[in-house]
Amino acid sequence: MDLIWLIPLLPGLGAAVNGIFGIRYFSKRTAGVLACTTMAIALGVSLTAFVQLLGLSPEARVHDVVLFDWFPRTALEMAGGRIGSLHIPWAFRLDPLSSMMILIVTGIGFLIHVYSIGYMHDEPRGGVARYFAYLNLFCFFMLTLVLGANYLVMFVGWEGVGLCSYLLIGYWYEKKSAADAGKKAFIANRVGDWGFLLGVFLIYFTFGSFDFREVANAAATLPVETAQFGTLSLITLLLFVGATGKSAQIPLYVWLPDAMEGPTPVSALIHAATMVTAGVYMVGRNAVLFTHAPMTMEIVAIVGVLTAVMAASIGLVQTDIKRVLAYSTVSQLGYMFVAMGVGAFAAGAFHLMTHAFFKALLFLCSGAVIHGMAGEQNILKMGGLKKYMPVTYATMMIGTLAIAGIPPFSGFFSKDEILLQAFLKNKFVYGMAAFAALMTAFYMFRLMSLTFFGSYRGAAWETAGHHGADAGHGGHGAWHGPHEAPKSMMFALVVLAVGAVLAGLVGIPTAIGGGNAIEHFLAPSFEPGGAVARADGLAPGVGASHAGAVATGTDAAQGTHAAPAAAPGEAQARLGVAAAAPAHEGAPAGHEGGLSKAFELGLMAFSVLIGIIGIAVAYRFYVRRPEIAARLEQRLAGPHRVLTNKYYVDELYDATVIKGTMASANGLWAFDRRVVDGTVNGSGWMTIFSSWFSGIIDKYVVDGLVNLVGSVLQESSFVFRRLQTGLIQNYALLMLFGVFAFVSIYLLVVRSL
Amino acid sequence: MVLSAALFIIGVIGVMTRRNIIVILMSIELMLNAVNINLVAFSNLWQNAAGQVFVIFVICVAAAEAAVGLGIILAFYRNKETVNIDEMSLMRW
Numbered sequence: 001m002d003l004i005w006l007i008p009l010l011p012g013l014g015a016a017v018n019g020i021f022g023i024r025y026f027s028k029r030t031a032g033v034l035a036c037t038t039m040a041i042a043l044g045v046s047l048t049a050f051v052q053l054l055g056l057s058p059e060a061r062v063h064d065v066v067l068f069d070w071f072p073r074t075a076l077e078m079a080g081g082r083i084g085s086l087h088i089p090w091a092f093r094l095d096p097l098s099s100m101m102i103l104i105v106t107g108i109g110f111l112i113h114v115y116s117i118g119y120m121h122d123e124p125r126g127g128v129a130r131y132f133a134y135l136n137l138f139c140f141f142m143l144t145l146v147l148g149a150n151y152l153v154m155f156v157g158w159e160g161v162g163l164c165s166y167l168l169i170g171y172w173y174e175k176k177s178a179a180d181a182g183k184k185a186f187i188a189n190r191v192g193d194w195g196f197l198l199g200v201f202l203i204y205f206t207f208g209s210f211d212f213r214e215v216a217n218a219a220a221t222l223p224v225e226t227a228q229f230g231t232l233s234l235i236t237l238l239l240f241v242g243a244t245g246k247s248a249q250i251p252l253y254v255w256l257p258d259a260m261e262g263p264t265p266v267s268a269l270i271h272a273a274t275m276v277t278a279g280v281y282m283v284g285r286n287a288v289l290f291t292h293a294p295m296t297m298e299i300v301a302i303v304g305v306l307t308a309v310m311a312a313s314i315g316l317v318q319t320d321i322k323r324v325l326a327y328s329t330v331s332q333l334g335y336m337f338v339a340m341g342v343g344a345f346a347a348g349a350f351h352l353m354t355h356a357f358f359k360a361l362l363f364l365c366s367g368a369v370i371h372g373m374a375g376e377q378n379i380l381k382m383g384g385l386k387k388y389m390p391v392t393y394a395t396m397m398i399g400t401l402a403i404a405g406i407p408p409f410s411g412f413f414s415k416d417e418i419l420l421q422a423f424l425k426n427k428f429v430y431g432m433a434a435f436a437a438l439m440t441a442f443y444m445f446r447l448m449s450l451t452f453f454g455s456y457r458g459a460a461w462e463t464a465g466h467h468g469a470d471a472g473h474g475g476h477g478a479w480h481g482p483h484e485a486p487k488s489m490m491f492a493l494v495v496l497a498v499g500a501v502l503a504g505l506v507g508i509p510t511a512i513g514g515g516n517a518i519e520h521f522l523a524p525s526f527e528p529g530g531a532v533a534r535a536d537g538l539a540p541g542v543g544a545s546h547a548g549a550v551a552t553g554t555d556a557a558q559g560t561h562a563a564p565a566a567a568p569g570e571a572q573a574r575l576g577v578a579a580a581a582p583a584h585e586g587a588p589a590g591h592e593g594g595l596s597k598a599f600e601l602g603l604m605a606f607s608v609l610i611g612i613i614g615i616a617v618a619y620r621f622y623v624r625r626p627e628i629a630a631r632l633e634q635r636l637a638g639p640h641r642v643l644t645n646k647y648y649v650d651e652l653y654d655a656t657v658i659k660g661t662m663a664s665a666n667g668l669w670a671f672d673r674r675v676v677d678g679t680v681n682g683s684g685w686m687t688i689f690s691s692w693f694s695g696i697i698d699k700y701v702v703d704g705l706v707n708l709v710g711s712v713l714q715e716s717s718f719v720f721r722r723l724q725t726g727l728i729q730n731y732a733l734l735m736l737f738g739v740f741a742f743v744s745i746y747l748l749v750v751r752s753l
Numbered sequence: 754m755v756l757s758a759a760l761f762i763i764g765v766i767g768v769m770t771r772r773n774i775i776v777i778l779m780s781i782e783l784m785l786n787a788v789n790i791n792l793v794a795f796s797n798l799w800q801n802a803a804g805q806v807f808v809i810f811v812i813c814v815a816a817a818e819a820a821v822g823l824g825i826i827l828a829f830y831r832n833k834e835t836v837n838i839d840e841m842s843l844m845r846w
Contacts, residue, residue, distance in 0.1 A: 727838070727839060728777075728838055729768070729769050729770070729777075729838060732768050732769055733769050736765060736769070
């Protein structure tokens with residue numbers, strides 16, 4: 001377990017090697033095998049760590065591994081003169097929630113890496129290495145995100161997965177739509193990151209620490225903010241803004257459908273199983289903060305359910321196989337946030353896990369379909385593929401049944417748990433969620449019907465023997481009709497299908513006799529005070545505020561807990577609680593917030609019924625009597641157009657935000673051009689002018705003076721020249737006058753003195 | 754003294770107004786003689802023999818100078834064929 005730092009590091013190294021050497025030197029096979037090997041080893045380490053974690057008692061299931069001091073301890077003067085200190089270690093924490101996440105990321109990641117070897121086979125060699133480098137890099141960042149022990153390590157991963165999402169969506173960067181989609185994803189993510197970062201700053205400002213455990217412990221001592229919108233509500237709201245960006249909720253979901261421009265395995269990994277769940281994970285990590293801010297929780301639940309309904313409604317009419325799945329992802333993420341919003345953090349995480357399985361499965365199956373159809377993605381041009389791709393059909397059907405919530409597949413258990421918790425807390429949210437479930441079942445089965453059932457509506461193909469120039473089937477020559485995917489791809493499909501079936505078994509609710517193992521397993525992660533004795537781990541609405549009055553940073557081994565007015569019998573002394581734990585669940589299990597077991601079963605049956613109704617209606621519309629669908633489309637042409645155009649949200653954003661930003665950018669550019677450059681040009685002009693002016697002065701004034709002297713002399717010489725008459729008598733006269741003058745002067749002036 | 758002054762003035766007028774160069778020469782002689790008379794008069798007045806000695810010198814110089822002057826005039830006359838002083842100016846202006 002001390003080696004958990006290997007888990008992110010190995011894919012990171014794989015990315016570095018593939019990126020630096022692979023693009024030039026490795027063959028496609030080498031790059032792929034290298035990437036898969038790193039993921040396999042990381043998976044092995046994760047499994048080992050998980051098993052070791054299980055070996056600990058439930059209270060002690062926290063293990064920190066500090067690698068180095070990222071920000072060494074520095075003293076800080078904080079507001080109000082309080083001397084704090086800033087110390088941020090690069091630390092990983094293994095606890096139930098993060099162990100579940102690393103298993104998901106490494107497990108599904110490994111399968112997707114294997115699948116990618118087959119899927120990306122037709123790409124150029126350097127491109128394959130680049131792809132695997134990005135994919136490994138993504139896993140590195142995602143694992144850093146989920147293993148981080150404090151907000152800043154998590155943020156490194158948070159930003160990094162956004163970056164890798166951009167790189168991978170825009171993998172075919174020469175295609176403009178792909179490059180634009182990459183940009184859109186990154187920018188929408190960034191807007192969310194802004195909110196997230198503000199939240200983190202506020203957390204530090206309020207609590208003085210970045211560490212998850214310390215913050216949770218400190219927050220647990222604060223009162224629950226039911227009446228007013230206090231600091232914790234603001235913090236959690238800002239964190240949720242980050243989650244809307246990363247996990248594609250309203251209003252920042254617009255990047256996810258466009259992200260389907262990337263290769264299908266990318267969609268499977270990033271936009272189904274891992275990156276988009278980072279927001280859900282983050283909310284789960286901050287469970288203590290959220291439970292103390294009921295107003296934000298309500299916002300989370302409402303936004304989640306609105307997103308679920310809205311995305312499902314758009315998915316009803318989409319014709320691109322991947323778009324349907326994209327909107328389905330947005331919708332299911334909405335479900336997870338509903339769970340988080342009503343306080344059922346474990347249920348949300350459970351749905352995260354099952355969703356990862358069946359959504360990745362669905363995406364990979366769609367990738368197999370696309371591969372078999374030589375690049376065709378429009379389901380209207382498919383049909384009747386059941387007989388060409390039986391294995392793909394079977395696995396995709398499993399995924400569809402899982403997402404529709406049909407028992408005993410995994411989706412049923414997780415979705416039902418969420419619906420139950422929603423029913424307990426907020427009937428409106430429950431109603432909308434149930435409606436979304438109906439739509440989910442409908443559109444998924446619509447997808448299945450249009451793709452696999454009915455008669456084939458696609459392009460014609462050449463039978464074997466002709467090798468004409470056909471719409472490219474990679475380097476394999478002409479397309480010979482729809483066919484199954486190669487073995488490397490099928491392997492992943494089958495494994496995921498098994499997972500989709502079995503994953504639900506860890507969360508069988510108590511009402512039908514299971515132990516709801518996953519909820520108990522995950523519960524300590526949502527409590528304050530890491531290794532403190534557990535309080536009531538079930539729906540927090542049932543228990544009171546937790547017995548988490550542990551001082552900041554105190555280790556669990558010491559410290560007493562000032563148990564507030566929690567229900568007696570819940571505040572427990574210390575360790576040795578394991579025995580009490582099962583008995584603990586035994587009591588409230590049959591009494592989920594006051595519901596009887598029969599009612600619970602009734603709700604369960606209702607959710608199954610919703611699923612079956614959705615499937616049946618879709619079957620009727622698209623398999624039995626397709627003309628109903630066409631007629632409905634005509635009758636409801638207006639709403640149909642609105643849905644097909646995704647409620648015109650993208651156009652709205654374009655007209656307001658984008659245009660506004662561009663306008664202000666243009667304005668600033670004009671300012672720079674005119675004012676700033678004008679000043680610079682003006683000063684240059686001033687220099688020119690002053691130099692011209694001094695030139696004028698030099699030419700006329702200075703030279704003029706010089707010339708004046710010359711001309712004065714010349715003129716005077718004209719005058720004096722006349723003296724030289726040449727007449728001797730004139731000279732004699734002048735001599736006489738001179739003598740006369742001298743004698744006079746002598747007589748008058750000198751003699752008289 | 755009055756006599757010498759009068760003679761001197763006549764000499765000056767003659768130098769300035771007469772055009773004939775020989776007449777100018779004669780006027781110069783006249784001025785010199787006027788000065789001689791003045792000197793003798795003062796020598797008598799102050800019973801100083803220096804005056805008379807000086808007169809002897811002046812007469813000597815006057816004679817030499819008249820000789821030279823005539824020589825120049827002769828040379829000039831051979832060139833210009835005239836004794837008009839106005840035409841003896843080489844300066845064209």
